[in-house]
Amino acid sequence: MTENHPHVVIIGAGFGGLACAQALGGKPVRVTIVDRRNYHLFVPLLYQVATAALSPADIARPIRRILGRYDNIDVVLGTATGIDPAARRVRLAGGRELSYDKLVVATGSDYSYFGHPEWAKLAPGPRTLEDARRIRARLLTAFERAEASRDPAVHDALMTTVIVGGGPTGVEMAGAVAELARHALARDFRAIDPRGAKIILVEAGPRILSSFPEKLSVYAKAALERLGVTVMTQQAVESIDATGVVVAGRRIDAGTVIWGAGIMASPAAGWLGVALDRAGRAPLNPDLSVKGLAEVYALGDVASTPDQNGTPLPALAQVAAQQGHHLGRALVANLKDGRPMLPFKFHNRGNTAIVGRHAAVFDFGWLQLKGRFAWLMWALIHIYLLVGFDNRLRVTLQWLWAYVTYERGARLIMSDFER
Amino acid sequence: MTENHPHVVIIGAGFGGLACAQALGGKPVRVTIVDRRNYHLFVPLLYQVATAALSPADIARPIRRILGRYDNIDVVLGTATGIDPAARRVRLAGGRELSYDKLVVATGSDYSYFGHPEWAKLAPGPRTLEDARRIRARLLTAFERAEASRDPAVHDALMTTVIVGGGPTGVEMAGAVAELARHALARDFRAIDPRGAKIILVEAGPRILSSFPEKLSVYAKAALERLGVTVMTQQAVESIDATGVVVAGRRIDAGTVIWGAGIMASPAAGWLGVALDRAGRAPLNPDLSVKGLAEVYALGDVASTPDQNGTPLPALAQVAAQQGHHLGRALVANLKDGRPMLPFKFHNRGNTAIVGRHAAVFDFGWLQLKGRFAWLMWALIHIYLLVGFDNRLRVTLQWLWAYVTYERGARLIMSDFER
Numbered sequence: 001m002t003e004n005h006p007h008v009v010i011i012g013a014g015f016g017g018l019a020c021a022q023a024l025g026g027k028p029v030r031v032t033i034v035d036r037r038n039y040h041l042f043v044p045l046l047y048q049v050a051t052a053a054l055s056p057a058d059i060a061r062p063i064r065r066i067l068g069r070y071d072n073i074d075v076v077l078g079t080a081t082g083i084d085p086a087a088r089r090v091r092l093a094g095g096r097e098l099s100y101d102k103l104v105v106a107t108g109s110d111y112s113y114f115g116h117p118e119w120a121k122l123a124p125g126p127r128t129l130e131d132a133r134r135i136r137a138r139l140l141t142a143f144e145r146a147e148a149s150r151d152p153a154v155h156d157a158l159m160t161t162v163i164v165g166g167g168p169t170g171v172e173m174a175g176a177v178a179e180l181a182r183h184a185l186a187r188d189f190r191a192i193d194p195r196g197a198k199i200i201l202v203e204a205g206p207r208i209l210s211s212f213p214e215k216l217s218v219y220a221k222a223a224l225e226r227l228g229v230t231v232m233t234q235q236a237v238e239s240i241d242a243t244g245v246v247v248a249g250r251r252i253d254a255g256t257v258i259w260g261a262g263i264m265a266s267p268a269a270g271w272l273g274v275a276l277d278r279a280g281r282a283p284l285n286p287d288l289s290v291k292g293l294a295e296v297y298a299l300g301d302v303a304s305t306p307d308q309n310g311t312p313l314p315a316l317a318q319v320a321a322q323q324g325h326h327l328g329r330a331l332v333a334n335l336k337d338g339r340p341m342l343p344f345k346f347h348n349r350g351n352t353a354i355v356g357r358h359a360a361v362f363d364f365g366w367l368q369l370k371g372r373f374a375w376l377m378w379a380l381i382h383i384y385l386l387v388g389f390d391n392r393l394r395v396t397l398q399w400l401w402a403y404v405t406y407e408r409g410a411r412l413i414m415s416d417f418e419r
Numbered sequence: 420m421t422e423n424h425p426h427v428v429i430i431g432a433g434f435g436g437l438a439c440a441q442a443l444g445g446k447p448v449r450v451t452i453v454d455r456r457n458y459h460l461f462v463p464l465l466y467q468v469a470t471a472a473l474s475p476a477d478i479a480r481p482i483r484r485i486l487g488r489y490d491n492i493d494v495v496l497g498t499a500t501g502i503d504p505a506a507r508r509v510r511l512a513g514g515r516e517l518s519y520d521k522l523v524v525a526t527g528s529d530y531s532y533f534g535h536p537e538w539a540k541l542a543p544g545p546r547t548l549e550d551a552r553r554i555r556a557r558l559l560t561a562f563e564r565a566e567a568s569r570d571p572a573v574h575d576a577l578m579t580t581v582i583v584g585g586g587p588t589g590v591e592m593a594g595a596v597a598e599l600a601r602h603a604l605a606r607d608f609r610a611i612d613p614r615g616a617k618i619i620l621v622e623a624g625p626r627i628l629s630s631f632p633e634k635l636s637v638y639a640k641a642a643l644e645r646l647g648v649t650v651m652t653q654q655a656v657e658s659i660d661a662t663g664v665v666v667a668g669r670r671i672d673a674g675t676v677i678w679g680a681g682i683m684a685s686p687a688a689g690w691l692g693v694a695l696d697r698a699g700r701a702p703l704n705p706d707l708s709v710k711g712l713a714e715v716y717a718l719g720d721v722a723s724t725p726d727q728n729g730t731p732l733p734a735l736a737q738v739a740a741q742q743g744h745h746l747g748r749a750l751v752a753n754l755k756d757g758r759p760m761l762p763f764k765f766h767n768r769g770n771t772a773i774v775g776r777h778a779a780v781f782d783f784g785w786l787q788l789k790g791r792f793a794w795l796m797w798a799l800i801h802i803y804l805l806v807g808f809d810n811r812l813r814v815t816l817q818w819l820w821a822y823v824t825y826e827r828g829a830r831l832i833m834s835d836f837e838r
Contacts, residue, residue, distance in 0.1 A: 038559060038832045055476040057829040064607035065826075074609055077563040077832075096567065129831070140457060144496040148515065188483035190493055390820055397816070401809055410476040411484070412548070413457045413496075 005030045005072070006335045009090055009100035011080045011268060013040050013063045016299030016320035017106035018387075023328020025070035029335055032098055034090070036079040038062055041129060042386055044317055045395070047169065049132035050258075051176035052140065052184070052411040053402055056129045058394045061387050080107070083271040085293050102295050102331060105268055105282070106324065109301035109315055112264035112279075119240045123164060125259035126173065135258055137413045139177065142255030143185060144413075146192045158255035159197040162245050164237050165261030166203030167211065168353040171220055173258055174201040175356035178227040183406040199229045200254075202247050204236035204261075209353055209361070211314060216361040219370045223355040237261075263315060265302045272296060277304045277312070286343035288327050297331075299323040305344065313346055322346060352378050357403065424449045424491070425754045428509055428519035430499045430687060432459050432482045435718030435739035436525035437806075442747020444489035448754055451517055453509070455498040457481055460548060461805055463736060464814070466588065468551035469677075470595035471559065471603070471830040472821055475548045477813045480806050499526070502690040504712050521714050521750060524687055524701070525743065528720035528734060531683035531698075538659045542583060544678035545592065554677055556832045558596065561674030562604060563832075565611045577674035578616040581664050583656050584680030585622030586630065587772040590639055592677055593620040594775035597646040602825040618648045619673075621666050623655035623680075628772055628780065630733060635780040638789045642774040656680075682734060684721045691715060696723045696731070705762035707746050716750075718742040724763065732765055741765060771797050776822065 005028050010017045013035035021033045039060040048054040067073045076098075082091040083103070090098045111125040124131045124138075139161065146158035159181070163174045181197035188194070201208065201224065207217040208224075208231060221231050235248035244253040265280040272282055274292045281304035283291045288305065290296045300320030304312045313319045326344045333339040350364040352374070360378040362369035369377065379399060386392045402408060424447050429436045432454035443450045458479040467473040486492045495517075501510040502522070509517045530544040543550045543557075558580065565577035578600070582593045600616035607613070620627065620643065626636040627643075627650060640650050654667035663672040684699040691701055693711045700723035702710045707724065709715045719739030723731045732738045745763045752758040769783040771793070779797040781788035788796065798818060805811045821827060 038563060038830070055474045056831055057474040060831050062607070062830045064604075065830075068607050075607075076567065077560075078567065094567075141496075144457060148495065148497065148513075188481070188487050188494075390824075390826070393816070393820075394813075397812070401812075405809075407484075407809070411457070411481045412475055412479050 006101040007032065007099065008102045008104065008331060008335075009034070009098050010104040010106060011035075011090065012106035012108060012300075012302075013075075014043070014106060014108050014300065014320065015317045016108075016324040017104065018063075018066065019321045019324025020104055020106065020299060020328040020331075021067055021070075021073055021324075023325050024332060025067065025073055027072065027332045027336070029072060029332060031070075031073040032076055033063070033067065033073060034076045034078050034080060034092065034098070035063060036077070038064070038077050040066060040387060042391070043127070044385075045382060046126045046129070046132050047172045047176055049129065049410065050126045050135040050139075050173065051180050052136050052408045053176065053180075054395060054398055055410045056133070058391060058398060059386070060129060061391055066387055080268060083268070083296075085272060085296055088295065100295070102297065102335070104327065105272070105290075105296065105298040105302055106300050106320070107266035107268040107302045108320075109263045109265050111259050112262040113259070114262060116240070119259070122240045122242060123257040123259040126169065135256070136410075138256045139180065140411060140413045143181075143189065143192065143194060143197075146255070147189045148191075150191070155192050156198070157243070157253035159192065159194065160200065160244075160252065160254040161197065161256045161258065162200045162202060162247075162252055162254045163258045163260055164202050164245075165259065166201055166205070166208030166231070166233065167260060168209065168351070170201055170203070170258075170260030171208055171224065171353050171355060173260055174199055174224055174229045175227055175354065177258075178224075178229050179356055179406075180408060182228065184408040184411065199227075200252065201229055201231050202235060202237055202245075203231070203233045206234055208233065212351065212353070212361060212363050213368060216363060216368055216370060220353060220355050220359075220361055223359040227356045263301065269298070269302050279304070281312070287330065287341035288323060288344050289341065297327055299327060305346075307346060316351070318349055319346060352381070354378050425520040426451065426518065427521045427523065427750060427754075428453070428517050429523040429525060430454075430509065431525035431527060431719075431721075432494075433462070433525060433527050433719065433739065434736045435527075435743040436523065437482075437485065438740045438743025439523055439525065439718060439747040439750075440486055440489075440492055440743075442744050443751060444486065444492055446491065446751045446755070448491060448751060450489075450492040451495055452482070452486065452492060453495045453497050453499055453511065453517070454482060455496070457483070457496050459485060459806060461810070462546070463804075464801060465545045465548070465551050466591045466595055468548065468829065469545045469554040469558075469592065470599050471555050471827045472595065472599075473814060473817055474829045475552070477810060477817060478805070479548060480810055485806055499687060502687070502715075504691060504715055507714065519714070521716065521754070523716045523718060523746065524691070524709075524721055525718040525739070526685035526687040526721045527739075528682045528684050530678055531681040532678070533681055535659070538678070541659045541661060542676040542678040545588065554675070555829075557675045558599065559830060559832045562600075562608065562611065562613060562616075565674070566608045567610075569610070574611050575617070576662070576672035578611065578613065579663075579671065579673040580616065580618050580675045580677065581666075581671055581673045582618070582620045582677045582679055583664075584678065585620060585624065585627030585650070585652065586679060587628065587770070589620055589622070589677075589679030590627055590643065590772050590774060592679055593618055593643055593648045594646055594773065596677075597643075597648050598775055598825075599827060601647065603827040603830065619671065620648055620650050621654060621656055621664075622650070622652045625653055627652065631770065631772070631780060631782050632787060635782060635787055635789060639772060639774050639778075639780055642778040646775045682720065688717070688721050698723070700731070706749065706760035707742060707763050708760065716746055718746060724765075726765060735770070737768055738765060771800070773797050
C-alpha cells in the first residue's frame with residue numbers, strides 16, 4: 001500500500017523541486033509537492049514577458065499537468081509558513097500540516113535591495129509573472145504618458161529606462177527594452193519617437209557579465225552599445241525614487257527602473273533553525289542535506305552548495321535542476337534499497353546570456369561562443385528546455401513571428417497595475 | 420494642412436469606435452480616439468479567457484498597432500470624465516481637454532446587478548480582461564480548495580458553479596465551465612473528481628437564448644444538459660453571498676458565481692445631459708446623432724437605436740461594428756462634401772451562441788443552423804473577425820490543440836487576484 005511508503009515533502013515547484021519530483025515519480029515513495037502557485041514558471045524567459053514579447057501562458061505550465069501522470073505524487077496549492085524539524089512537520093497557511101520522512105526545501109530566492117526594501121515597489125525585478133506584468137505595464141505606460149505630454153524634457157525622462165545590475169538578467173532586459181523601443185513601438189506614436197528612448201544599464205562592478213570570461217563581457221557590452229544601450233560600469237545606484245535614480249552622485253530621471261541586481265534566499269531557509277550564510281542561504285553537505293539537520297535537504301537558490309573548491313555554486317536554473325534530479329534519484333536508492341546518499345557533482349553545461357535579437361554569449365568553460373550562431377543555439381536550447389510541447393510550439397511561433405515582423409505580440413497594459 | 424481639417428473625437432475603441440475610426444482613416448479628417456486601455460478587445464471570445472482556453476493576448480490587440488497606419492488618427496490612452504456639449508469639449512482624467520467638431524461616444528456597457536451593486540464583486544461577469552482573469556482564478560482556486568479539504572460537503576459546494584443569465588454569454592460560459600471540469604481538469608486531482616462538478620445555469624425567463632427562435636433554445640438546452648449542465652428557467656436569483664446564491668427561495672452553495680445577466684450603458688451617456696432610456700442608453704436619431712444635441716453621435720451599447728419598427732436594436736457587437744462603419748463613412752461625406760447624414764440601417768448577419776465543443780446555434784432569421792456544422796462555422800467566423808493575422812493564427816492553433824487534446828492552455832492562477 002502506498003500509505004506504507006516513506007513520505008517525501010517538497011516545498012517549491014521551480015526548477016529544483018520539479019526535477020526532484022520527476023525523479024521520484026512512479027517510484028515506491030509517496031510525494032507531496034507544495035507550491036503557492038498552480039504553475040511552474042520558466043524563469044529564464046520571464047524577461048520576455050516583461051518586455052511584451054511573450055505571454056504568461058507561453059512560459060508557465062500547471063504543475064498538475066506536468067506531474068499528473070504520477071500516481072504517487074500529490075500536488076498541493078499552498079504556502080508554507082513554517083518548518084518543525086524536530087517533529088518533522090511543515091506548516092501551511094490555513095493551518096494544514098504535512099508530516100514528512102524526508103523534506104526537500106526548494107523555495108528559491110527573491111531580489112534583495114541592499115538594505116532598501118522600499119525600492120522593491122519602485123524598481124521591480126522580473127522574478128514572478130506578476131513582476132513581469134508590472135514591468136511591462138510600467139514600460140508601456142511610460143511611453144503612453146510621454147505621448148500625452150507636450151514637454152520635451154518630460155518626453156526624455158519618461159522614455160528613459162534604467163536597469164540596475166549587469167548580470168545576465170540585466171543584460172537581457174536592457175537588450176529587450178532597446179528592441180521594444182526601437183522596433184515594436186517605433187511607429188506607433190506621433191508626439192514622441194520611441195527610437196530616441198534612452199536605455200541605461202548600471203553595474204557597480206568593473207564589467208557586466210562578471211561571471212563570464214572577460215572576452216564575452218567585452219563582446220556583450222559592444223553588442224548592447226550597438227543597440228543604443230548606455231552601459232555604466234564601476235558606478236553604483238545610491239537611491240531610487242518615483243521619478244528616477246541617483247547613480248554615483250548623478251541624478252537620472254527615468255520613467256522606468258528595473259532591478260536585476262542582488263538576490264537573497266527565500267525566508268524558508270530561516271525556518272530550519274540553522275546558521276545561514278550572508279545571502280540567507282542554508283549551507284549544505286555534499287549530499288545536499290542541510291548541515292545540522294536530519295532528513296532535511298535543500299536545492300537551488302535557497303541553499304549554498306560548495307563545489308570541489310569549496311566555493312558556493314552560483315544561483316542558476318541548471319544548478320537547481322541538476323541538484324533536483326540527483327537528489328530524487330539518491331532518495332529513491334536510499335529509501336528503497338538503503339543505499340547511502342551520494343554526493344552531488346555539478347556539471348557545468350554552459351552559461352548563456354542573450355543581447356538583443358542577433359547576439360548571445362555562451363560560456364562552456366573550454367569553449368566560448370558569441371554572435372549570431374550563439375543566439376540561434378540560445379533559442380533552440382531554451383525551447384528544448386521548456387516544459388511541455390504546447391509551450392514549445394507557442395514560443396517557437398511567437399519568436400518566428402517576432403523575428404520576421406519585429407513585432408512583439410503581448411503589448412497589453414492590464415489596468416490592475418497600480419504605479 | 421491637417422490642422423485645418425475638422426476634428427472628430429471618438430471615445431472608446433471597442434467594436435463601434437474602432438470601426439468608425441477605420442472608416443475615417445486616411446480621409447481628410449483629423450481623428451482623436453480615446454480609450455482607457457491600450458488594446459482593443461475581442462469580447463465575444465472573452466469567455467474563453469475566463470475558462471482558461473485562451474490567453475489575454477490572443478484576443479486583444481494594441482490600438483496603436485491597429486490604427487497606426489493612418490497618419491490622420493491620433494490614439495490617446497486616457498479616461499474620459501466629462502463632456503461639455505455646449506463648448507464642444509471632452510474632459511480627460513488628469514485635466515487634459517479635447518475640443519471637437521464632431522463627437523462620437525462609443526463607450527459601451529457594463530453589467531448591471533438589478534440594483535445590487537454589491538453583487539459585482541461576488542459574481543463577476545466576463546466584460547473585461549481583468550474580469551476574465553478574476554473568473555478564471557476563482558474557478559481554478561475553487562477546485563484547488565476542494566482538493567485541500569477532506570469534507571465531501573465542502574467538495575460539492577466548491578465544485579458547484581452557478582451562472583446567472585441564460586443569454587449567449589451565460590450559455591457559452593456554462594458550456595465552457597463544463598468542459599473545463601469534465602476534460603481539462605478531470606485527471607489533475609486526487610481527492611476530488613472534477614467530472615462530478617455541478618454547473619447550474621439560472622434564467623429568470625421562460626427559456627434560455629430568449630432572443631433566438633424557440634427551436635434553437637430547445638436545442639441549446641438539450642446540448643447543455645448533455646454536457647451535464649443543469650438548466651433552471653423561470654427562476655430568478657434573489658441574493659448572492661460569498662458562498663453561494665439563493666434562487667427562487669432555495670439556497671445553492673457554490674464555489675464560483677458568474678454573472679451573465681442584465682447590462683446597462685456606460686456612465687458617459689449621462690454626461691450628455693439628455694434624457695436616457697431605462698437601461699441608461701442615449702436615444703439616437705436614425706442617422707446616429709444623439710437626440711437633442713448637435714455634432715454628437717453615439718454607437719453600440721451606450722446608445723439606443725430604433726430599428727424600422729421602432730424597437731431598439733440589441734446590444735450586440737455586430738450592431739456596434741456596422742454602426743461605426745456607417746457613421747465613419749457618413750461623417751466623411753458630410754465633412755468633405757457637405758452631404759447630409761444618411762440614416763443607419765442594420766443588416767442582421769446572424770446571431771450565434773456556442774454550447775461546448777461540438778454544438779452551436781446560428782440564427783440568420785430565414786435560416787437556422789444547429790449542431791456540429793454550426794459549431795465549425797462559429798469557429799471560422801470568429802477567427803475571421805479577429806483583428807490581426809497573428810491573433811488569428813494564435814487562436815486557430817490554440818483551438819486546434821484544445822480540440823485534439825481536450826486541454827486548455829491558459830490555466831494559470833495569477834496570485835494578484837483577491838477573492
